[in-house]
Amino acid sequence: MAANTSPEVMQGMMKKWMDWMGGIAAQNKLASPGNRLGNAGKVVRPDGVITDGPFIEIKELIGGYIVVKADSFEEAAELAKGCPILEVGGNVEVRDIVPM
Amino acid sequence: MDNHTLIPHLFRTEYRKITAVLCKLFGIEHIEIAEDIASDTFLLASESWGVKGIPENPTAWLYTVAKNKAKDYLKHNQIFTEKVAKEIRHTHNESNEVEIDLSDKNITDSQLQMLFAICHPAIPIEAQIGLSLRILCGFGIDEIADAFLTNNETINKRLFRAKQKLRSEKIKIEFPNKSEIDKRLETVLITLYLLFNEGYYSATQDTKLREDLCVEAMRLTHLLTENKATNKPFVNALLSLMCFHSSRFEARTNEKGETVLYQDQDTSLWNAELIGRGEYYLNRASEGNVISKYHLEAGIGYWHTIKEDTIEKWENILQLYNRLLQIEYSPMAALNRTYALSKANGNMEAIAEAEKLNLIDNYLYHSLLGNLYTTIDTDKAIVHFKTALKLSKSSTEKALFSNKIIQLREEIDKKK
Numbered sequence A: 001m002a003a004n005t006s007p008e009v010m011q012g013m014m015k016k017w018m019d020w021m022g023g024i025a026a027q028n029k030l031a032s033p034g035n036r037l038g039n040a041g042k043v044v045r046p047d048g049v050i051t052d053g054p055f056i057e058i059k060e061l062i063g064g065y066i067v068v069k070a071d072s073f074e075e076a077a078e079l080a081k082g083c084p085i086l087e088v089g090g091n092v093e094v095r096d097i098v099p100m
Numbered sequence B: 001m002d003n004h005t006l007i008p009h010l011f012r013t014e015y016r017k018i019t020a021v022l023c024k025l026f027g028i029e030h031i032e033i034a035e036d037i038a039s040d041t042f043l044l045a046s047e048s049w050g051v052k053g054i055p056e057n058p059t060a061w062l063y064t065v066a067k068n069k070a071k072d073y074l075k076h077n078q079i080f081t082e083k084v085a086k087e088i089r090h091t092h093n094e095s096n097e098v099e100i101d102l103s104d105k106n107i108t109d110s111q112l113q114m115l116f117a118i119c120h121p122a123i124p125i126e127a128q129i130g131l132s133l134r135i136l137c138g139f140g141i142d143e144i145a146d147a148f149l150t151n152n153e154t155i156n157k158r159l160f161r162a163k164q165k166l167r168s169e170k171i172k173i174e175f176p177n178k179s180e181i182d183k184r185l186e187t188v189l190i191t192l193y194l195l196f197n198e199g200y201y202s203a204t205q206d207t208k209l210r211e212d213l214c215v216e217a218m219r220l221t222h223l224l225t226e227n228k229a230t231n232k233p234f235v236n237a238l239l240s241l242m243c244f245h246s247s248r249f250e251a252r253t254n255e256k257g258e259t260v261l262y263q264d265q266d267t268s269l270w271n272a273e274l275i276g277r278g279e280y281y282l283n284r285a286s287e288g289n290v291i292s293k294y295h296l297e298a299g300i301g302y303w304h305t306i307k308e309d310t311i312e313k314w315e316n317i318l319q320l321y322n323r324l325l326q327i328e329y330s331p332m333a334a335l336n337r338t339y340a341l342s343k344a345n346g347n348m349e350a351i352a353e354a355e356k357l358n359l360i361d362n363y364l365y366h367s368l369l370g371n372l373y374t375t376i377d378t379d380k381a382i383v384h385f386k387t388a389l390k391l392s393k394s395s396t397e398k399a400l401f402s403n404k405i406i407q408l409r410e411e412i413d414k415k416k
Helices: A007-026 A073-080 A084-088 B003-026 B028-052 B058-076 B078-092 B104-118 B125-136 B141-147 B152-168 B178-201 B207-226 B233-246 B272-285 B293-303 B311-327 B331-345 B347-354 B363-373 B378-391 B395-415
Strands: A030-036 A042-044 A050-052 A064-068
Touching (some): A007 A030, A007 A084, A007 B331, A030 B311, B003 B028, B003 B058, B003 B104, B028 B058, B028 B152, B104 B125, B104 B178, B104 B207, B125 B141, B125 B207, B141 B207, B178 B233, B233 B272, B293 B311, B311 B331, B331 B347, B347 B363, B363 B378, B378 B395
Antiparallel strands (some): A030 A064, A042 A050
8 A cells, every 4th residue: 555545545444354354254254364464574495595575476465365164266256356455456366275 | 128028039149159158068969959958948947937037137047057957967868978078077177067168258259169160061051051040040940941931841851951960070169270261261151141141132021030130140240250360351341241231121121011122212211330330341351462252242332332323333333243253153243243334334235245144044134134225125125024024933023023014115105
């Protein structure tokens, strides 16, 4: 989010996230609220070299994840449609968790 | 207090104390003996006081008689004496005389330890509530049967099985270790929460009985806040939410015994003292860094003590429900969250969200959609209220839905 975003806009954005998560939870489909990931980090390469981000290998920064309960990819994708990141040009990737 | 109400009153307050202390002394496997001695004590009181008049200090009289009866029992029951009395003497490390301690401290401690024993994870939850009412609250079998809308036989069987379970699991009457107290408290709080809800939302028409259930749930929760080991933030949060809810007791039933909906309640009948106590315990709950579902529900309860509809109120309630649902899903919370969403974000958004809930067999789901559609699509609203009418089992609620349908039909006729 741009540095000149007003607190009101940020507040509004936060509400959208909370309402979205609340909506998934209200359908009893939230398995875990997951985590938001920070923008900083390190990259560890096979030769033992550690570099700071940005992570040039991936074009987009992963901002966070949540875990939902769904019977199909379609159902999960339907839940993802409400994700507020879509309003600011981001996208959502739906992946399954392989049971161990 | 006159003669007619004194014994029932004392029974309600003292029976449970005597039972708890004796049960703690004899061990859970002899719970019936403890109950019998307590009952016999009251039987003797009713006979003796009827003939000789009420003693100067009735409670002290009851305690003395209970002590003597317990000592007699220990003396005269051979098997019991061999098995239990030896053990008691051994642990009490005194002369042959068994001390029966009916001091305030021992009464409170025994009651709390009994609470932990009864609310043991091995006991089914329904039985926990029944046993709590009987042993910790001194409710009669009739009253428990009324509260659960069932008969005495069912309750007797349920209590019998629960006591068997207490014995077979060899549950000890003691405070849990420090390391497991939070975990055990969780089970206790679930029972107290359900006990309160049983009173607050019960289908029984007996308002006095319902109020008694709530008062007892609050009394036991209060006992937990008075003890250092159990005075945890989430216990205070539970007590806070109970205070907020019960503050509306008087306002929610009219003289005819009919339910008065929240929006139609006279706020001057809301109990300001209980609201104040709710705020006090909510403050005490806000220590530590764990937010329990009781904290969130107490928060919601707090906002409901302000009747006026403001954006701030509903936005706060919505966010509290959003978080509550992430901790623990329940259909009721999902429906309430959707109602708050309609107040905060508008009916259209709430309708779209409601239709995702997949609760079509729940009459409250249809009642909610009926309300949300009322200003948007009258025909759809009527369809939902009709379904709610069909699914609902309570006559008061059926009447409510019928009225809504009539009102909406009248509106349609006016427009024609």
